[in-house]
Amino acid sequence: MPGWFEGYELEGWFDEAVTADGGLRDHYRSVADALDELDLEALARAERRRDAAFRTQGITFTVYGDDDGTPAAGGIERTFPMDLIPRVIPADEWSFLESGLVQRVTALNRFLDDLYVGGMQIVKDGVVPRWLLISSDGFTPEAFGVPVPLGARCLVAGIDVVRDEHGSYRVLEDNLRCPSGISYVVENRAALTRVLPQLFASERVQPVDQYGSMLLHALQRVGPPAAGDSPTVVVLTPGIHNSAYFEHVFLASQMGVELVEGRDLVVEDHVVHMRTTQGLRRVDVIYRRIDDDYLDPVVFRPDSALGVPGLMAAARAGNVTIANAVGNGVADDKAVYAYVPEMIRYYLGEEPILGNVPTYLLWDPEQRELVLDRLDQLVVKPVAEAGGYGLVIGPHATDAELAEVRQQIQDDPRNYIAQELVALSRHPCLVEDHLEGRHVDFRPFVLSGQQVEVVPGGLTRVALRRGSLVVNSSQGGGSKDTWVLAPDPAVEQDLDAESEPTVVVTSGVRTPGLDADGPDPAEVADAVLGSTS
Amino acid sequence: MLARTAEYLFWTGRYLERAEDTARLLDVTYHRLLEAVPGHEHEAWLDVLRSVGLDDEYERTGRPVTPDAVSAFLVVDPTNQGSIRQCVTQARTNARGVRELLAVELWEALNSLHLDLQARDLVRDVRLQPHELYGFIRQGVQSVIGVADGTWVRDDAWRFFMLGLLLERAEMGVRSLRIRQSHHRDDDVHEWYATLRAASALGAYRRRYGTFEGEALVELLLLSTTLPRSVLFSLRGAEQILVHLVADERSLALRLLRRLRAELEFADPAELVGPDLEATLEVIEEQIRDVADAVAAESFLYRVDLDLHELHLVPGGPGE
Numbered sequence: 001m002p003g004w005f006e007g008y009e010l011e012g013w014f015d016e017a018v019t020a021d022g023g024l025r026d027h028y029r030s031v032a033d034a035l036d037e038l039d040l041e042a043l044a045r046a047e048r049r050r051d052a053a054f055r056t057q058g059i060t061f062t063v064y065g066d067d068d069g070t071p072a073a074g075g076i077e078r079t080f081p082m083d084l085i086p087r088v089i090p091a092d093e094w095s096f097l098e099s100g101l102v103q104r105v106t107a108l109n110r111f112l113d114d115l116y117v118g119g120m121q122i123v124k125d126g127v128v129p130r131w132l133l134i135s136s137d138g139f140t141p142e143a144f145g146v147p148v149p150l151g152a153r154c155l156v157a158g159i160d161v162v163r164d165e166h167g168s169y170r171v172l173e174d175n176l177r178c179p180s181g182i183s184y185v186v187e188n189r190a191a192l193t194r195v196l197p198q199l200f201a202s203e204r205v206q207p208v209d210q211y212g213s214m215l216l217h218a219l220q221r222v223g224p225p226a227a228g229d230s231p232t233v234v235v236l237t238p239g240i241h242n243s244a245y246f247e248h249v250f251l252a253s254q255m256g257v258e259l260v261e262g263r264d265l266v267v268e269d270h271v272v273h274m275r276t277t278q279g280l281r282r283v284d285v286i287y288r289r290i291d292d293d294y295l296d297p298v299v300f301r302p303d304s305a306l307g308v309p310g311l312m313a314a315a316r317a318g319n320v321t322i323a324n325a326v327g328n329g330v331a332d333d334k335a336v337y338a339y340v341p342e343m344i345r346y347y348l349g350e351e352p353i354l355g356n357v358p359t360y361l362l363w364d365p366e367q368r369e370l371v372l373d374r375l376d377q378l379v380v381k382p383v384a385e386a387g388g389y390g391l392v393i394g395p396h397a398t399d400a401e402l403a404e405v406r407q408q409i410q411d412d413p414r415n416y417i418a419q420e421l422v423a424l425s426r427h428p429c430l431v432e433d434h435l436e437g438r439h440v441d442f443r444p445f446v447l448s449g450q451q452v453e454v455v456p457g458g459l460t461r462v463a464l465r466r467g468s469l470v471v472n473s474s475q476g477g478g479s480k481d482t483w484v485l486a487p488d489p490a491v492e493q494d495l496d497a498e499s500e501p502t503v504v505v506t507s508g509v510r511t512p513g514l515d516a517d518g519p520d521p522a523e524v525a526d527a528v529l530g531s532t533s
Numbered sequence: 534m535l536a537r538t539a540e541y542l543f544w545t546g547r548y549l550e551r552a553e554d555t556a557r558l559l560d561v562t563y564h565r566l567l568e569a570v571p572g573h574e575h576e577a578w579l580d581v582l583r584s585v586g587l588d589d590e591y592e593r594t595g596r597p598v599t600p601d602a603v604s605a606f607l608v609v610d611p612t613n614q615g616s617i618r619q620c621v622t623q624a625r626t627n628a629r630g631v632r633e634l635l636a637v638e639l640w641e642a643l644n645s646l647h648l649d650l651q652a653r654d655l656v657r658d659v660r661l662q663p664h665e666l667y668g669f670i671r672q673g674v675q676s677v678i679g680v681a682d683g684t685w686v687r688d689d690a691w692r693f694f695m696l697g698l699l700l701e702r703a704e705m706g707v708r709s710l711r712i713r714q715s716h717h718r719d720d721d722v723h724e725w726y727a728t729l730r731a732a733s734a735l736g737a738y739r740r741r742y743g744t745f746e747g748e749a750l751v752e753l754l755l756l757s758t759t760l761p762r763s764v765l766f767s768l769r770g771a772e773q774i775l776v777h778l779v780a781d782e783r784s785l786a787l788r789l790l791r792r793l794r795a796e797l798e799f800a801d802p803a804e805l806v807g808p809d810l811e812a813t814l815e816v817i818e819e820q821i822r823d824v825a826d827a828v829a830a831e832s833f834l835y836r837v838d839l840d841l842h843e844l845h846l847v848p849g850g851p852g853e
Binding site: 055056057058220239240244249250252258259260261263264274275277278279 | 534535536537538629630631632633634637640641644645648689728737765778780817832834
């Protein structure tokens with residue numbers, strides 16, 4: 001039987017599993033060996049079992065306004081397809097990623113605490129301009145003075161990481177509000193161990209199913225002081241029609257806490273209670289999966305039926321902790337993103353371990369001119385959008401689209417950024433009867449409680465359609481089980497001795513007055529990921 | 534537990550039981566009529582509609598009372614909230630709203646039943662293989678209930694689920710007996726069979742009683758303490774559950790349920806049968822509904838936008 005990797009085409013891309021000269025990377029050898037023991041029929045069987053399992057378990061997300069005649073309001077449930085070939089991250093790469101993520105989220109927590117309760121020292125010291133923060137959609141004056149124990153404002157952060165044409169890891173986006181996807185990380189692992197247990201036989205894959213207890217632990221640490229050692233934690237969901245409802249259920253059940261809707265909560269004397277069959281019961285920590293705008297109709301959108309009147313006042317009084325903290329959106333802002341490496345230097349006195357994607361800030365006349373000259377080679381993004389909305393990919397845009405975005409940039413330069421196109425790495429996927437490369441990104445999840453820690457794994461999203469660049473679940477994206485290998489004490493020393501560093505670190509941030517080099521001339525690949533928050 | 538999730542669970546139980554009971558009624562009616570004298574059909578199908586309490590709804594559709602039309606209405610009609618498919622969908626939607634409280638196997642059993650019913654051509658199956666279809670539905674629901682029995686920790690979530698299920702079963706049992714009792718003539722043994730079969734009670738009846746008589750039927754279907762689908766059996770189960778659910782000894786729901794249960798416990802079947810039987814059964818039916826209403830008022834209060842301070846004034850509840 002011929003090997004599955006025979007005839008696998010790189011087509012010029014950086015590949016996660018195969019080196020430029022066509023050899024298999026070491027950390028994929030055991031997966032490849034296990035695959036070669038399986039014929040097509042065995043893999044097809046595994047795919048059928050996988051589909052049946054996801055369907056029966058109802059591991060779904062909801063799509064709205066589909067074209068099959070379903071009323072848009074109700075939405076329809078879809079499964080999120082998981083490709084059978086796992087992504088493998090070797091121990092040394094992981095420890096690099098992990099330290100970079102911990103560093104980044106630590107700095108972001110410090111920044112947000114500085115902004116909302118710390119008197120904005122970073123602005124006073126001239127590192128980030130005040131006007132930039134104040135003009136951000138995510139900037140939330142209502143959050144001023146609202147304390148968060150331990151300063152753990154990004155209790156759960158989903159940091160979108162991509163690999164470029166050299167294999168360097170770069171942060172594409174920080175998701176600091178309600179990042180979703182962790183349920184797929186755990187469910188993908190559970191599914192793959194059931195349908196293809198052979199793959200795991202000779203690898204030391206770090207488990208991911210401890211996420212629920214890690215999250216509960218972090219949430220309990222940030223309870224208000226009065227709640228003592230075991231505060232009552234709940235998960236707040238917009239309800240069954242939300243596209244990520246499955247995940248909300250997943251989180252509540254993994255933690256063994258109540259899943260509440262806004263109407264289940266009442267605030268009295270600045271204390272939050274839930275309505276139970278036995279009367280009211282006090283709530284201390286709310287892991288909310290509702291956007292800021294809908295959280296409290298007294299303070300934010302008055303028409304929100306999802307929220308809890310009086311919640312912000314209770315938080316301000318220190319009687320309840322809302323996680324993630326209100327106002328984190330300011331650090332999600334794609335223009336503020338450009339300053340994260342500076343934040344790391346400012347708060348931690350360290351050089352950033354993980355670089356950004358080269359980013360241009362368009363209110364700066366010099367950078368704007370540069371961008372407008374090369375508009376057809378760059379990516380333009382609105383600063384406040386997630387999910388790939390409003391994204392214009394230069395090489396793929398029509399002249400009319402380019403003219404429109406040019407006008408928009410000139411009208412409101414603060415509202416846009418431009419980035420170099422990233423030649424996203426590819427990963428082998430099972431396509432019909434053979435393996436083909438597909439573009440991938442990666443979202444690890446970082447928890448902040450007593451300390452900042454990273455779940456050893458994450459969501460690898462795949463653009464499953466050939467040539468497609470979009471990994472979003474609503475647009476034909478899929479996912480992969482992602483393995484982080486445990487360090488093997490026996491071989492660790494050998495590795496240290498012989499291997500070249502596998503990771504090239506580049507700090508590609510472009511902020512005004514910093515880093516005046518021009519962009520790399522565009523051997524630019526046409527892969528760009530949108531991402532969902 | 535959360536008042537809202539308690540209500541979801543209560544209705545999950547009710548919807549599931551209603552789906553099974555409807556399938557049972559349809560099954561026995563269909564097969565009973567295969568061997569019946571022509572002419573009874575119209576009345577028999579009307580009885581099915583009355584037994585599930587949907588006769589008025591059906592009349593409003595303006596459709597004829599034929600086996601296919603009534604069956605389709607009760608099995609698959611999306612406009613009929615009481616159709617079997619809608620009941621299972623509702624049960625599944627409610628369960629999805631409280632998934633974090635359900636054992637994984639339970640959710641999977643219910644979700645599979647839902648998906649299978651969505652995938653089947655039910656309109657065709659109602660006409661061509663009704664027995665297989667109704668058996669499939671009955672087994673599907675029973676496997677959900679069986680998984681619940683075998684895996685669900687006996688917490689309040691389980692109690693609300695079972696309470697809804699048992700109250701629905703009791704109410705359907707009483708109503709179906711009320712509708713069918715007028716058909717139980719000495720010369721038509723098939724009618725007795727159909728009534729007993731719908732409650733999985735024919736074998737038990739045969740072993741215990743020799744001949745078909747009204748007193749024995751009431752004793753078994755209404756008052757038996759050993760037949761799982763008898764009304765008293767269901768109410769006893771509901772009472773044992775409710776005792777654990779209510780914090781307040783003066784709970785209206787508990788008092789109403791205990792009174793009704795005691796009345797049946799000590800009833801004399803010989804006194805019950807006779808010209809007043811139908812009226813008596815109707816009163817029992819209402820009493821069961823009152824219990825369910827009191828449970829809702831006492832435990833699912835979140836709906837009511839009451840002043841907070843009133844929330845503490847529960848004794849007796851709004852029913853008193």
